[in-house]
Amino acid sequence: MLHYRCKLLNMAKRKLSKQQKRRIDSQQKNKIKNELLQDNTSPLDESNTQTARVISHHGRQLFAETENLERIKCKIRQNLGDIACGDYVLIQQAQDTTGEAQNVVVAVKERTNLLVKTGFAGAIKPVAANIGQLVVVTALKPKPNPYLIDRYLTAAENLPAKALVIINKIDLIDFETKRIVDDLTRLYQNIGYDVISASMKQEAGLEEISDALSNTTSILVGLSGVGKSSIVKAILPREEIKIGETSEATGEGKHTTTVSAFYHLKDNGIIIDSPGVRDFTPINKSIDEISYGFIDVRQFNGGCKFSNCSHRNEPGCAMKQAVADGELDEQRFNNYLRMVDEFNEKDK
Numbered sequence: 001m002l003h004y005r006c007k008l009l010n011m012a013k014r015k016l017s018k019q020q021k022r023r024i025d026s027q028q029k030n031k032i033k034n035e036l037l038q039d040n041t042s043p044l045d046e047s048n049t050q051t052a053r054v055i056s057h058h059g060r061q062l063f064a065e066t067e068n069l070e071r072i073k074c075k076i077r078q079n080l081g082d083i084a085c086g087d088y089v090l091i092q093q094a095q096d097t098t099g100e101a102q103n104v105v106v107a108v109k110e111r112t113n114l115l116v117k118t119g120f121a122g123a124i125k126p127v128a129a130n131i132g133q134l135v136v137v138t139a140l141k142p143k144p145n146p147y148l149i150d151r152y153l154t155a156a157e158n159l160p161a162k163a164l165v166i167i168n169k170i171d172l173i174d175f176e177t178k179r180i181v182d183d184l185t186r187l188y189q190n191i192g193y194d195v196i197s198a199s200m201k202q203e204a205g206l207e208e209i210s211d212a213l214s215n216t217t218s219i220l221v222g223l224s225g226v227g228k229s230s231i232v233k234a235i236l237p238r239e240e241i242k243i244g245e246t247s248e249a250t251g252e253g254k255h256t257t258t259v260s261a262f263y264h265l266k267d268n269g270i271i272i273d274s275p276g277v278r279d280f281t282p283i284n285k286s287i288d289e290i291s292y293g294f295i296d297v298r299q300f301n302g303g304c305k306f307s308n309c310s311h312r313n314e315p316g317c318a319m320k321q322a323v324a325d326g327e328l329d330e331q332r333f334n335n336y337l338r339m340v341d342e343f344n345e346k347d348k
């Protein structure tokens with residue numbers, strides 16, 4: 001009997017020591033994991049990291065695509081700053097408490113550019129990083145807003161990135177809207193931008209769009225409901241994309257896409273279908289950025305009689321003269337002045 005109890009005790013002891021061992025192991029693993037997740041100022045050992053590109057980002061977690069196109073879920077080390085869809089990140093593996101491998105983003109690589117927007121209460125929110133081309137999507141419904149198009153174009157110039165204008169839903173064309181499409185096309189083509197008229201409903205303009213999106217990373221911007229997701233779906237028929245309903249009452253969409261999505265196209269093209277960006281306001285850091293953003297207006301910079309010309313009432317204004325001579329489009333010039341006014345208002 002005594003012998004048996006001893007045996008039980010011994011077993012308990014062994015069991016205890018096994019449990020202890022597990023606890024110590026897990027504490028050690030946790031330590032590694034926590035060290036990785038915490039802001040670590042010691043130099044990064046890049047030998048056991050891999051590079052991946054962020055395809056979507058939700059709070060402290062993101063999905064990234066490795067160089068061999070494997071999509072992995074990652075935790076993010078603290079204090080890495082803003083991370084956006086399109087960012088290249090360095091990933092290291094750690095083990096979690098259950099011994100399972102976990103990917104941790106330990107650094108964000110230097111970006112070529114970062115598109116930001118102003119969110120609620122003026123907070124600056126990153127939209128996408130390392131963008132080669134901004135595709136400004138407009139449509140016949142909701143109606144094109146040239147001021148918004150110009151705001152996107154100034155954003156593209158300052159990123160810097162190429163810009164392309166797509167006028168979607170031309171199947172809805174009628175006598176009145178035909179003039180809108182023609183005017184927009186002529187205006188932006190004259191300035192030097194590519195303009196593609198398209199209809200996802202009639203599958204018109206698809207090849208032109210596909211060609212324009214090859215060999216670069218593009219982001220689609222434009223009002224909710226213009227058909228950004230429909231364009232992606234049309235050029236990538238096998239991808240599953242949620243297409244939203246357009247509200248018949250207002251002609252506006254319902255902000256169907258809420259998280260940036262990332263798609264591969266033919267010829268190394270990549271497209272990021274951003275959330276509805278109804279409130280997108282490119283953040284101009286200076287009047288110079290606005291002037292630079294209007295590629296047609298900027299060529300008259302420095303040509304006015306007064307070096308501090310506001311281009312409103314002064315004599316010898318090269319810009320007003322250009323408008324009078326038909327060398328500068330009046331609507332673009334007015335949009336430029338309006339953007340300058342809005343910038344100055346903001347600073348008051």
Ligand SMILES: Nc1nc2c(ncn2[C@@H]2O[C@H](COP(=O)(O)OP(=O)(O)OP(=O)(O)O)[C@@H](O)[C@H]2O)c(=O)[nH]1
Binds near residue numbers: 230254
């Ligand atoms: N008539 C017509 N309708 C279209 C066309 N392209 C898209 N639509 C419709 O427009 C609506 C909105 O399309 P989406 O692709 O969801 O619009 P979106 O720009 O992605 O909208 P958000 O994700 O909210 O920013 C859907 O009902 C589409 O079926 C087109 O070429 N012609």
Ligand SMILES: [Mg+2]
Binds near residue numbers: 229230256257273276
């Ligand atoms: Mg969408």
Ligand SMILES: [Zn+2]
Binds near residue numbers: 310
């Ligand atoms: Zn002037």
